Amino acid sequence: MARLTRPQFQQLGIIGCGLIGGSFALAMKRAGLVKRVVGYSKSPSTTELAKKMGVIDVAAESALLAVSGSDIVLIAVPVAATEATLRAIRHLVAPGVLFMDVGSTKADVALAAQRVLGDLAANFVPVHPIAGKEHSGVQHADALLFQGKQVVLTPLPDNDHALVQRAAATWAALGCKVLRMTPENHDAAYAAVSHLPHLLAFAYMQGIMRQPSGREYMELAGSGFRDFTRIAGSDPAIWRDILLANREEVLHQAQRFRMSLDRLEGLLQTQDAPALEALLKPISATRNTWTPVFTNVDDGEPSSKF
Amino acid sequence: MARLTRPQFQQLGIIGCGLIGGSFALAMKRAGLVKRVVGYSKSPSTTELAKKMGVIDVAAESALLAVSGSDIVLIAVPVAATEATLRAIRHLVAPGVLFMDVGSTKADVALAAQRVLGDLAANFVPVHPIAGKEHSGVQHADALLFQGKQVVLTPLPDNDHALVQRAAATWAALGCKVLRMTPENHDAAYAAVSHLPHLLAFAYMQGIMRQPSGREYMELAGSGFRDFTRIAGSDPAIWRDILLANREEVLHQAQRFRMSLDRLEGLLQTQDAPALEALLKPISATRNTWTPVFTNVDDGEPSSKF
Incomplete structure (x- = not known):
């Protein structure tokens, strides 16, 4: 600098x-x-x-x-x-x-x-x-x-x-x-780390809201739900535009996500406990060692809490 | 009381x-x-x-x-x-x-x-x-x-x-x-507001980790990623057990989630901006008016920040 x-x-x-x-x-x-x-x-x-x-x-x-x-x-x-x-x-x-x-x-x-x-x-x-x-x-x-x-x-x-x-x-x-x-690398990267999480959080919230007991369930929710869904509260007009503007990369990332979800669901169906734990271990470890390189924020949160 | x-x-x-x-x-x-x-x-x-x-x-x-x-x-x-x-x-x-x-x-x-x-x-x-x-x-x-x-x-x-x-x-x-x-209502409710979010966060993190540029992408991630993936850092052995013990309800909730994701992806594919915004609006509004009834936590976070 x-x-x-x-x-x-x-x-x-x-x-x-x-x-x-x-x-x-x-x-x-x-x-x-x-x-x-x-x-x-x-x-x-x-x-x-x-x-x-x-x-x-x-x-x-x-x-x-x-x-x-x-x-x-x-x-x-x-x-x-x-x-x-x-x-x-x-x-x-x-x-x-x-x-x-x-x-x-x-x-x-x-x-x-x-x-x-x-x-x-x-x-x-x-x-x-x-x-x-x-x-x-x-x-x-x-x-x-x-x-x-x-x-x-x-x-x-x-x-x-x-x-x-x-x-x-x-x-x-x-x-x-x-x-x-x-610009292409930017859109690919942010589709992965920002736009897809928004899409998933929106889809998750809608999945809960559409079920008969959804509102009651939400009253039982805690800090996991709170953090996982925070970005589902993002501005609808802004995210309509972002998701549409970057739709190809977002849909590509969604496909990758679906492959991982398929695999996880498959392990639940077959009740394969060792394979499930083996799958979760590196995920948990990666997330727990992740730290933002800078005190950056993605979409509008004070960056104090990591 | x-x-x-x-x-x-x-x-x-x-x-x-x-x-x-x-x-x-x-x-x-x-x-x-x-x-x-x-x-x-x-x-x-x-x-x-x-x-x-x-x-x-x-x-x-x-x-x-x-x-x-x-x-x-x-x-x-x-x-x-x-x-x-x-x-x-x-x-x-x-x-x-x-x-x-x-x-x-x-x-x-x-x-x-x-x-x-x-x-x-x-x-x-x-x-x-x-x-x-x-x-x-x-x-x-x-x-x-x-x-x-x-x-x-x-x-x-x-x-x-x-x-x-x-x-x-x-x-x-x-x-x-x-x-x-x-017990049945408990498991249905927590499958919806806790177990499914964990499954999705695990699947999302794996989707990122498995791609060639995944590590670089994660270095660009901000607070949206941080909060959305926090529960992906949960203990693998504990979550192996919870997901397997409650697999039927979790898989049922995953099906509901997939229906919402299908719909959202469909709107991106057809580039239907008005329908997309109409879909996102109540989701955003619901999330922004959600407050936990009590100062509860889900999985181990100080309950100070909402």
């Missing part, structure tokens, strides 16, 4: 003043990396609230106006709205300006950028900060949201190398551990 | 001086419910340690000797060892003495008790305290382990009513919320 030059920006344009966009604005100000923040949200009341809270300095009336005059732009809209946002601003995408998104899937964003921006996609660096909170909205924006978290950069083949370095330096200056991988 | 007479015992016999047996001994002493504790463990060094720690007052050289002279006996051995334990002590099972176990499955224990004890099963009240810790062993025994936790009594049809009341009063005096249900 030490070799990254500390970047300095004149104006940050935020498109989507929610939890992530708002927190990025506050963090950039706190770190003294930017002089002025211009923000736009689809809902005018959100933009207004962001201004009132001091998250942004100037409220823009359109996405394009938030880009105008900015030398760094963060697109912090739901994954499904990224392409439309890029269309709305493409006339002001110019060399030297760093454009980034924050979506949880990256191959779709990379494709959309190349489709919409063409050669100008060189200025767009796809980013996935592994940070969040249980509650969305600018009212939960937090200047320290990204501190100590992982952030994944998935540069495009056409990206200007200096701009990618600038993006990396920016997140590093906010206290992040910056990783780089291809 | 107020109407339960506070019970008083002369001698508690503990068979299996582990975390649960040891904690029960300490809790009974702390609450002043018993005068003397006699303990037996399969491993003499465990019995010795329990005595050295003051968890038990007298070390017994056999299960039968731990029963001899006791007016309350707790069988705190792994589920799979319950029947053999009952066989070892059946000659000293006598009316007026309260026998209880602490296993996580109850229909198998109820059957074993009826098979081994016959008419004397009237004295045996199957119990499942919903309490534990990540680490087993008498060295982790804790007089407050059961305080504020749920405990489920699954009385047998032949149980002496007064003895069941005495069992309930004992756990209530240790600060537990006492529930009663049939």
Whole structure:
């Protein structure tokens, strides 16, 4: 990190003043990396609230106006709205300006950028900060949201190398551990460690809810249930988009999961106690020695408890 | 609870001086419910340690000797060892003495008790305290382990009513919320809210571990993965026994889960965004409004964080 030059920006344009966009604005100000923040949200009341809270300095009336005059732009809209946002601003995408998104899937964003921006996609660096909170909205924006978290950069083949370095330096200056991988590797990895667990937790909760005694059963549940299902409480619209955007990798991971579940169920059916214990031992051992490399969070939990 | 007479015992016999047996001994002493504790463990060094720690007052050289002279006996051995334990002590099972176990499955224990004890099963009240810790062993025994936790009594049809009341009063005096249900209802409920989540967490972890990039993926994982997989770190021998003992209910719950997973995967395949969101909404809402009725724990986590 030490070799990254500390970047300095004149104006940050935020498109989507929610939890992530708002927190990025506050963090950039706190770190003294930017002089002025211009923000736009689809809902005018959100933009207004962001201004009132001091998250942004100037409220823009359109996405394009938030880009105008900015030398760094963060697109912090739901994954499904990224392409439309890029269309709305493409006339002001110019060399030297760093454009980034924050979506949880990256191959779709990379494709959309190349489709919409063409050669100008060189200025767009796809980013996935592994940070969040249980509650969305600018009212939960937090200047320290990204501190100590992982952030994944998935540069495009056409990206200007200096701009990618600038993006990396920016997140590093906010206290992040910056990783780089291809959009495809990113989506494969997060399908495995984040998107599939969400799918399974949703499916599990529905399986319980749909049975006649489901509600009574849930009243008996303890901390295992609590932790296993926490991510089933995630935002339905956000997860609709993530699961659909990354559906191929998620379905691939689901197939792998089904093979393991088949095997476990088979051992219960045949009552093969030694084989079952032999199967569970390395699983338990692996989980008990797993520790996150960084104090990262996946989807919005304070990272204090491991 | 107020109407339960506070019970008083002369001698508690503990068979299996582990975390649960040891904690029960300490809790009974702390609450002043018993005068003397006699303990037996399969491993003499465990019995010795329990005595050295003051968890038990007298070390017994056999299960039968731990029963001899006791007016309350707790069988705190792994589920799979319950029947053999009952066989070892059946000659000293006598009316007026309260026998209880602490296993996580109850229909198998109820059957074993009826098979081994016959008419004397009237004295045996199957119990499942919903309490534990990540680490087993008498060295982790804790007089407050059961305080504020749920405990489920699954009385047998032949149980002496007064003895069941005495069992309930004992756990209530240790600060537990006492529930009663049939062994079958208990196993159905815990298959749904505890055993199936364990099976799914084990299967999920194995699915990740078995793929070539699995280890690298896990290094990218955050708090969603951490919480979803926590129970995959559970003890392999204990969970081998629980999953096998309750396999019919667990497999039944797994079928229900698979139906929900099929539906979710189908919506990803057809890319039906509105139906997917409509499906996720009540799941998320249900999880976010779920709160445990009591400060119970499932499998060994401090109950402070919800």
